[in-house]
Amino acid sequence: MSMKLLVIEDNEALLQNILSFFTKEGIRCETAKSLYEAEDKLLGYAYDCILLDIMLPDGNGLSIFQRIKELSPRPNVLIISAKDSLNDKLEGLDLGADDYLPKPFHLAELHARVKALYRRSKLGGQESLRFNEILIEYEKLTVTVHGKPIELTKKEFDLLVFFVTNKNRVLGKQVIAQHLWGDYTDDLANFDFVYQHIKNLRKKICAAGGKDYLCTVYGLGYKFDENAL
Amino acid sequence: MKLLNQLTLIYLALTLITLVIGGLFIFRKLESEINFELGMELKRQIDAFAVRLEQGASPEGLASDRLEIIELPADLPEEPLTLRDTLAYHDPMNQHEIQLKASKSYKIGHKHYRISYYNLVVETEDITETVVYTMLIVLFVQLLFIALFFRGLSNRMLSPFYHTLNQIQHFSFQQNEPLSLGKSTIKEFDELNGFLEKMSTKLLKDYRQIKEFSENISHEIQTPAAVVRGKLEHLMNLDISHDQAELIHAAYQNNERIHRIVKSLSLLAKLENEEFGTPTPINLTEILKRNLETLEELIHLSELTFETDLSEQVMVTMHPFIAEIMMHNLVSNAIKHNRRGGWIRVALSADRLEITNTGSPLRQQPQELMQRFKKESRHADSVGLGLSIVSQICKTYRFKFSYTFQHETHRSVIDFC
Numbered sequence: 083m084s085m086k087l088l089v090i091e092d093n094e095a096l097l098q099n100i101l102s103f104f105t106k107e108g109i110r111c112e113t114a115k116s117l118y119e120a121e122d123k124l125l126g127y128a129y130d131c132i133l134l135d136i137m138l139p140d141g142n143g144l145s146i147f148q149r150i151k152e153l154s155p156r157p158n159v160l161i162i163s164a165k166d167s168l169n170d171k172l173e174g175l176d177l178g179a180d181d182y183l184p185k186p187f188h189l190a191e192l193h194a195r196v197k198a199l200y201r202r203s204k205l206g207g208q209e210s211l212r213f214n215e216i217l218i219e220y221e222k223l224t225v226t227v228h229g230k231p232i233e234l235t236k237k238e239f240d241l242l243v244f245f246v247t248n249k250n251r252v253l254g255k256q257v258i259a260q261h262l263w264g265d266y267t268d269d270l271a272n273f274d275f276v277y278q279h280i281k282n283l284r285k286k287i288c289a290a291g292g293k294d295y296l297c298t299v300y301g302l303g304y305k306f307d308e309n310a311l
Numbered sequence: 312m313k314l315l316n317q318l319t320l321i322y323l324a325l326t327l328i329t330l331v332i333g334g335l336f337i338f339r340k341l342e343s344e345i346n347f348e349l350g351m352e353l354k355r356q357i358d359a360f361a362v363r364l365e366q367g368a369s370p371e372g373l374a375s376d377r378l379e380i381i382e383l384p385a386d387l388p389e390e391p392l393t394l395r396d397t398l399a400y401h402d403p404m405n406q407h408e409i410q411l412k413a414s415k416s417y418k419i420g421h422k423h424y425r426i427s428y429y430n431l432v433v434e435t436e437d438i439t440e441t442v443v444y445t446m447l448i449v450l451f452v453q454l455l456f457i458a459l460f461f462r463g464l465s466n467r468m469l470s471p472f473y474h475t476l477n478q479i480q481h482f483s484f485q486q487n488e489p490l491s492l493g494k495s496t497i498k499e500f501d502e503l504n505g506f507l508e509k510m511s512t513k514l515l516k517d518y519r520q521i522k523e524f525s526e527n528i529s530h531e532i533q534t535p536a537a538v539v540r541g542k543l544e545h546l547m548n549l550d551i552s553h554d555q556a557e558l559i560h561a562a563y564q565n566n567e568r569i570h571r572i573v574k575s576l577s578l579l580a581k582l583e584n585e586e587f588g589t590p591t592p593i594n595l596t597e598i599l600k601r602n603l604e605t606l607e608e609l610i611h612l613s614e615l616t617f618e619t620d621l622s623e624q625v626m627v628t629m630h631p632f633i634a635e636i637m638m639h640n641l642v643s644n645a646i647k648h649n650r651r652g653g654w655i656r657v658a659l660s661a662d663r664l665e666i667t668n669t670g671s672p673l674r675q676q677p678q679e680l681m682q683r684f685k686k687e688s689r690h691a692d693s694v695g696l697g698l699s700i701v702s703q704i705c706k707t708y709r710f711k712f713s714y715t716f717q718h719e720t721h722r723s724v725i726d727f728c
Contacts, residue, residue, distance in 0.1 A: 093534050095538040095541075095542075096534065096537055096538050096541065099538060099541030100541070102545065103541070103544075137530060184533075185533045185534060185536075185537045186533050186534075186536045186537030186538075186539075186541075187540075189544055190544070251548050252544075252548050254544070254547070254563060256563075256567055257544075263605065263609075264605070275612050278612055299547070299556065300551075300553050300560070301556060301557060302547050302559060302560050302563075303547070
């Protein structure tokens, strides 16, 4: 799938992080560092998804929604904001944002969310994701290995999608915990729940004859490795 | 007691004391003055009788019921005027009365007479009566004056003060308006008002600065933290050695920690500044159930036994977001600080939430754990703000929060009311 992304963000370092991550994933990225620049870009090109920071040097990012609404086809909007305020979140979602991710976020999480948005809106959730012998069908929430269906819990399904979306990348325990249990679970991430789920997932895939793609990377986390033995 | 009543009472007490002392003096003075005047009058009378005797009147012819003329031996020296009280028969009243008697001796020709003359004294009771009567009238006038002055006049004089008091009582940080107290005709009140106005402006300014600071700190720290996190995630995906991985891991963990601390602190600041909007009635049972659902898996994975006793509908007035945080902190604390094979009990009734769980003994006083950054150090990752957040939430909504440890059981109780 070829996706085009506009990142509206004024922090140069963060912008570079996002840019290099998505470029590596084969997603085309353009950037705007101010509202003015963003409006310019929106007038000239069509995007599938917009990442929008709220605090911009020349105003509040929410004000750009007016322009986004007029666009056809309308791009998905994901708000990324450090302004840790409930109001911004509610206002943003009210105005028509599709998702909200508070800073600091994990790039893998951002990636998963952008992909999910794209899947839901552009592909009507119809798409399936294939990774060698593993086939994930989003709509039916089923996974088959070598054509054989395997029983996964909701969490294990999420985990597998997260891993396949971010394949060949090291995912820290925190990233995975946050993806599975949401924002508040920060404090609980030190538990080895992540390990439990990964152990179960690995067992189920192997039992169905799949390769063991999941490997640990030193103490850092886990990786869904295409080239695993 | 109201200022005015206290002033009135003090004034009345002082007036009474003054009136009593004044009355005593007046009484003494009046008595001596009357006696003196009477003495003078008696002396004039005696002198007049002496003149009559000199003119040749016989003592017998002058005799009357208040006069006493006694002949003394001629060789005695003349007696000076003496005044003294005596009990003598008083004809009109037909009884003995205290009378003042004046005596003096005269040598008329070769005879020596002592002439004494007495008269009724004004009685002490009469003087007392007069004095008390007068003083009562004075007191009455004073009372009238107090009523008029204090109730009418001073109410008007003190009105700027009451206005100021009223304004201060209604001062609120949320309204964000400095006090405006206006001018009065009294210098002291103007000084007070001026000072209060300046102080309120300063307070609001400080408050705004702190508020902005707590908002900005979250932004200013989280953005670089996000950058660091991103860079570290990139680094993880490079070809690295085991040693490098350990370094990256340590840096990553600590960066996460900064993120958590900033998030919790900014939440605490918001709670303290009462920045969350008006509380609404919410069903706590619903929120608790939702929370328990998300945490159920963790409870299960931690091999904990789990019991609940929830009333169907527990309505509490608070912000829903805050209620969620409160529940989450309490329940996740109970999971985190538990032991394998332990248990958790959650009970919610109309006026109380009680969460009990097993766990290792506390190394410090339970009260201390409510302070910021106080924690049981078993979990290196925990920040130590969880209980202070709950405690601050309870303070904000005036709930009673207690946390105790007994017989290997941790017990958190919140009383709503």
